Amino acid sequence: MNRELFMRELAGRLSRLPEEERLAAMQYYEEYFDEAGPDREEEVIRGLGSPSDIAKQLLAEFVVKEAEVKPMKPKQSFQAVWIVIAALFAGPIALPLAFVVAILVFAGFVTIGSLVFAGVITAVALLGAASIVLVVGIKMLFIQPATGLVMVGGCLALIGVGLLVGLLMYIVIGKGLPMIAKGVISLFNRLKGGTATC
Amino acid sequence: MAIQLGGNLLEACVLAVVRNEDVYGYRLTQEVREALDISESTLYPVLRRLQKEGYLHAYDEPYQGRNRRYYQITELGHQKYEEFLKEWDVYKKKVDHILVGGVEHE
Numbered sequence: 001m002n003r004e005l006f007m008r009e010l011a012g013r014l015s016r017l018p019e020e021e022r023l024a025a026m027q028y029y030e031e032y033f034d035e036a037g038p039d040r041e042e043e044v045i046r047g048l049g050s051p052s053d054i055a056k057q058l059l060a061e062f063v064v065k066e067a068e069v070k071p072m073k074p075k076q077s078f079q080a081v082w083i084v085i086a087a088l089f090a091g092p093i094a095l096p097l098a099f100v101v102a103i104l105v106f107a108g109f110v111t112i113g114s115l116v117f118a119g120v121i122t123a124v125a126l127l128g129a130a131s132i133v134l135v136v137g138i139k140m141l142f143i144q145p146a147t148g149l150v151m152v153g154g155c156l157a158l159i160g161v162g163l164l165v166g167l168l169m170y171i172v173i174g175k176g177l178p179m180i181a182k183g184v185i186s187l188f189n190r191l192k193g194g195t196a197t198c
Numbered sequence: 199m200a201i202q203l204g205g206n207l208l209e210a211c212v213l214a215v216v217r218n219e220d221v222y223g224y225r226l227t228q229e230v231r232e233a234l235d236i237s238e239s240t241l242y243p244v245l246r247r248l249q250k251e252g253y254l255h256a257y258d259e260p261y262q263g264r265n266r267r268y269y270q271i272t273e274l275g276h277q278k279y280e281e282f283l284k285e286w287d288v289y290k291k292k293v294d295h296i297l298v299g300g301v302e303h304e
Contacts, residue, residue: 024246025246027265027267028242028245029242031222031265031267032223032224032238034264035222035223035225036224047237048237049239053239054242057243058242058246061243061247065250
C-alpha cells in the first residue's frame, strides 16, 4: 500500500458521497500526506487506518447529518441504518458495543416484521372472510331481509376493521423504520468518539 | 488511563486548540496526539462536523508551492467552547466527588 493506492481506494469508497464532500475529504488527506512528507508516508498510511474504514465513518456522518435535517422515507431509513452499523463496526468502538447495537437493530426489525406479518395476515383473513359472508348476506337480503341486513352490516364492519389493520401496518412500517434509524443514529452520535488513552 | 470519549470531548479539544491560533489539519492532529492517543484519521470527521455546524471556518493559504487549509474558530465556535468548558467542569466535579471523596453512606 502506498500513497497513490491509498488515495485511489479512498476516492472509490467515497464515490457514494456528494462531490463536495468527497473533494473536501480527498483534499484533506492529500494535504496530510504532503505535510507528513515522503519519509513518513508508510507511517502515515499505517496511522490513518484503512481507506475503507475512513470512508465508512465519513459516509455514516454524512447520512446522520442528512437524517437530522430531512425526514426519512422507510427505504432511506433502512439504508441509513446499514451505513451506520457498518461504520460502527469499522470505527474505533469496541467490537462488543458494535455487536450490541447491531443486535438491538435486528431485534427492532424482527419486532416490526412480526407485527406487520401478523397484521397483514389478520387483515387478509378479515377481508377474505368478510367478503365471502358479504356475498352470502346480499343473497340473503332477497330471502330474509332482516338476516341479510345483519350479515351485510356485520361484514362491512369487518371489512372496515380489516382495512384499518392494513392502514395500521402501513403506519408501523412508515414510522417504525425511521424510529429505528433515529435510535441507531443517536447511539452512533454518542459512541463516535471512541477510546483514547492519555 | 483509557477513557471512552464522547464525540463531544474531541470537538472540545479541537476548538480549544484552534482558539489559540488558526491551525491546519496535520498540525492540529500532531498537537492533539500529544495529549490523546487517537488515530491520525480521527480528526477529519470532527473538523468537518465543526465546520458544517458553523463553529469553524476554513480558508486556504499557499505554502511552499502547495495548499494548506487552515481552520479558524468562529464567534459561534467561541460560544460552543465556553459551553463545553462548563460541561467539562460539571463532569470533573462529579468524578472528583467519587474518586477523591468516595461516596458516603448514611
